[in-house]
Amino acid sequence: MGLDVVSRTPADVSQDGAVALEARADHAPARARGGAWEGASAEKHFLRYGMMPHMLCPGCGHGIVLDSMLRALARSYETLDDVAFVAGIGCSSRVVGYVDACTLHTTHGRPLTFATGLKLARPDLEVVVVTGDGDGLSIGGNHLIHAARRNIDLTCVLFNNEIYGMTGGQLAPTTIPGAYTSTSPMGNHERPFDAARLVEAAGGTFVARAQSFRTRDFEEIFLRALDHKGFSFVEVMTDCTEYFGRTNRLGNGADLLFSQARADVAIEADLAGRPTLQEVPARPVRPVMEMGVLHESRRQTLEEAMGLVEDGS
Amino acid sequence: MSERQLIQGNEACARAALAAGCTFFGGYPISPSSEIAELLARELPKRGGVFIQMEDELASMGAVLGASLGGRRAMTATSGPGFTLMQEHLGYASLAEIPCVVVDVMRGGPSTGLPTSPAQGDVMQARWGSHGDRATVAVAPGSVQEVYTLTIEAFRLAETLRTPVAVLYDEVIGHMREGVVLHEPTSEELGLRSGPRGPFSPDFLPYEPDEKGVARVPDFGRGYRFHVTGLMHDERGYPTSDHVKVERLLARLERKVDAAVDAVAPEAYRLEDAKIVLVAYGIVARTARAAVDALRAEGVPAGLLRTRLLWPIPADALADAIGRADLVVVAEMNRGQWAFEVERLAGRHVQLAPYLRAGGSIITAEELVDHVLLASTKGATV
Numbered sequence: 001m002g003l004d005v006v007s008r009t010p011a012d013v014s015q016d017g018a019v020a021l022e023a024r025a026d027h028a029p030a031r032a033r034g035g036a037w038e039g040a041s042a043e044k045h046f047l048r049y050g051m052m053p054h055m056l057c058p059g060c061g062h063g064i065v066l067d068s069m070l071r072a073l074a075r076s077y078e079t080l081d082d083v084a085f086v087a088g089i090g091c092s093s094r095v096v097g098y099v100d101a102c103t104l105h106t107t108h109g110r111p112l113t114f115a116t117g118l119k120l121a122r123p124d125l126e127v128v129v130v131t132g133d134g135d136g137l138s139i140g141g142n143h144l145i146h147a148a149r150r151n152i153d154l155t156c157v158l159f160n161n162e163i164y165g166m167t168g169g170q171l172a173p174t175t176i177p178g179a180y181t182s183t184s185p186m187g188n189h190e191r192p193f194d195a196a197r198l199v200e201a202a203g204g205t206f207v208a209r210a211q212s213f214r215t216r217d218f219e220e221i222f223l224r225a226l227d228h229k230g231f232s233f234v235e236v237m238t239d240c241t242e243y244f245g246r247t248n249r250l251g252n253g254a255d256l257l258f259s260q261a262r263a264d265v266a267i268e269a270d271l272a273g274r275p276t277l278q279e280v281p282a283r284p285v286r287p288v289m290e291m292g293v294l295h296e297s298r299r300q301t302l303e304e305a306m307g308l309v310e311d312g313s
Numbered sequence: 314m315s316e317r318q319l320i321q322g323n324e325a326c327a328r329a330a331l332a333a334g335c336t337f338f339g340g341y342p343i344s345p346s347s348e349i350a351e352l353l354a355r356e357l358p359k360r361g362g363v364f365i366q367m368e369d370e371l372a373s374m375g376a377v378l379g380a381s382l383g384g385r386r387a388m389t390a391t392s393g394p395g396f397t398l399m400q401e402h403l404g405y406a407s408l409a410e411i412p413c414v415v416v417d418v419m420r421g422g423p424s425t426g427l428p429t430s431p432a433q434g435d436v437m438q439a440r441w442g443s444h445g446d447r448a449t450v451a452v453a454p455g456s457v458q459e460v461y462t463l464t465i466e467a468f469r470l471a472e473t474l475r476t477p478v479a480v481l482y483d484e485v486i487g488h489m490r491e492g493v494v495l496h497e498p499t500s501e502e503l504g505l506r507s508g509p510r511g512p513f514s515p516d517f518l519p520y521e522p523d524e525k526g527v528a529r530v531p532d533f534g535r536g537y538r539f540h541v542t543g544l545m546h547d548e549r550g551y552p553t554s555d556h557v558k559v560e561r562l563l564a565r566l567e568r569k570v571d572a573a574v575d576a577v578a579p580e581a582y583r584l585e586d587a588k589i590v591l592v593a594y595g596i597v598a599r600t601a602r603a604a605v606d607a608l609r610a611e612g613v614p615a616g617l618l619r620t621r622l623l624w625p626i627p628a629d630a631l632a633d634a635i636g637r638a639d640l641v642v643v644a645e646m647n648r649g650q651w652a653f654e655v656e657r658l659a660g661r662h663v664q665l666a667p668y669l670r671a672g673g674s675i676i677t678a679e680e681l682v683d684h685v686l687l688a689s690t691k692g693a694t695v
Binding site for chain 2: 308
């Protein structure tokens with residue numbers, strides 16, 4: 001049982017949350033947890049209100065994802081003094097500024113390099129990397145596969161909204177085939193990256209994919225990623241309403257959220273050939289992707305190999 | 314460890330880094346700097362330090378900055394092409410005020426150029442290589458001994474001014490072996506980072522400057538929660554586009570590095586009554602010194618100003634040295650990068666005759682003597 005390679009049925013969609021909590025039962029946390037902020041609005045203790053109002057658009061999935069991350073951290077920490085959030089450039093990377101932790105907003109595509117130096121300098125810190133699909137897979141793709149190869153004990157969350165939001169809706173290496181962006185006016189001709197499988201092949205030892213639609217699932221997965229020793233990678237599907245949604249006429253934020261669920265409808269219906277967005281204009285259907293924990297293994301981490309921390313492998 | 318040892322320039326650099334308390338090196342192999350990485354790969358882990366070979370120079374600088382924010386004295390070493398890739402993060406380090414030392418063992422360029430031939434072609438790259446108006450510090454050692462002392466000084470400047478400091482020397486200095494005294498630096502020679510005024514509080518200001526104009530940024534994981542960004546920021550570290558705050562920030566970053574001018578003074582050689590002033594740095598200053606002696610032997614009143622600091626430019630010392638001269642000869646292994654700066658600072662009455670070489674061979678004393686004699690007799694600007 002558990003969350004490993006979850007294939008959803010429409011029934012699951014309606015019972016979202018309950019499924020995730022069930023899966024939580026067989027997960028034993030590696031660290032002692034503070035648990036001080038257990039409760040409905042626990043995440044509020046970790047927000048940096050001086051940075052508000054935030055810059056995310058109405059309907060954007062990034063806030064939902066951040067909320068889940070903070071809820072997960074609230075189960076582990078009383079304060080985020082010893083948690084560093086390292087991010088690159090883009091809408092997703094900007095969210096670290098709203099977290100009351102040691103936050104490092106670096107350069108485009110390079111957060112994993114800063115995080116590598118920080119983690120090796122201070123292996124005792126919890127280092128969380130927040131990146132986007134453009135940041136982490138296009139300009140920073142090389143750093144991603146090398147961090148995975150090294151199996152350095154970082155937790156990397158890649159917000160995948162399939163587009164460049166901050167610069168105005170340009171083509172990303174994750175844009176689905178046929179989708180319109182401001183730099184693919186005739187539709188995307190390129191095959192998108194499968195980020196999770198890429199990281200697994202490169203040597204990442206915890207690889208998962210989640211959705212902003214299923215917040216509780218993501219919260220559980222993120223918690224497991226934090227606890228995992230080694231390079232943990234969580235790709236989380238989140239939506240850009242302003243550019244991806246509007247350009248492709250996919251409706252509002254809620255419509256987009258439900259389109260994540262409808263990918264599962266596609267599984268159920270056994271739709272061959274994965275319909276493009278344009279073929280189903282009124283009903284956005286995404287390529288079917290596996291959700292949940294896709295890979296988990298234990299291998300000596302870089303810090304263990306270097307003798308910076310005790311080798312528990 | 315005070316006896317004289319015969320070592321290479323790059324080895325002196327690595328030894329200096331260890332003596333200066335460097336405990337993190339992130340780098341990528343490149344000729345002619347690789348010996349620095351190789352030595353530190355052996356020595357750092359023995360001393361509780363961390364050595365990591367990153368996937369490229371962008372990553373190297375990123376790792377160095379991450380480690381520095383984690384409280385380490387951190388460095389990297391490279392050559393021209395790698396220095397180019399590091400420029401993005403050098404700009405970041407300047408703005409976010411993260412200390413680090415970058416050694417650039419210069420080779421012929423542009424592009425892959427002359428991988429194992431000497432050059433001084435990265436002088437302007439060190440100044441303007443990263444976009445925007447960035448204040449920079451770059452030292453230029455002229456001997457293996459000075460590679461040692463100026464690398465230690467580079468760490469002191471980087472830590473106390475919270476800024477990246479470049480150590481620029483050419484391939485000849487990097488690979489030349491000389492007798493060197495590896496002295497242990499004193500605590501003054503090591504310097505300390507500027508840190509926060511008091512314990513963490515909700516109104517804590519990580520980018521509030523101290524009396525020297527240096528931000529009081531703490532290290533990560535010391536009980537302070539704060540934000541570091543490459544965006545223009547206010548004293549809280551929060552992004553701002555308030556043009557008054559941005560102008561003030563840029564002016565402060567420029568002003569704070571002026572402290573390097575007093576710290577790394579130029580060397581005057583037979584300048585007292587000199588009418589012909591040679592200006593040089595690095596390996597060229599060695600042959601220029603020999604040229605001055607040869608010219609003096611022939612009764613020509615020549616002298617040498619050897620700068621050990623390229624940026625910020627030691628303008629006062631330069632003006633003093635060249636103000637009374639009839640002829641000023643800047644000799645350097647590039648197409649006139651520092652010569653342009655000297656020209657900018659020299660009055661219109663000063664005759665300038667730079668001697669430039671970018672083909673990958675060093676400038677000899679004989680060539681310099683011939684050049685000076687020709688320029689001074691013909692009054693020509695070569």
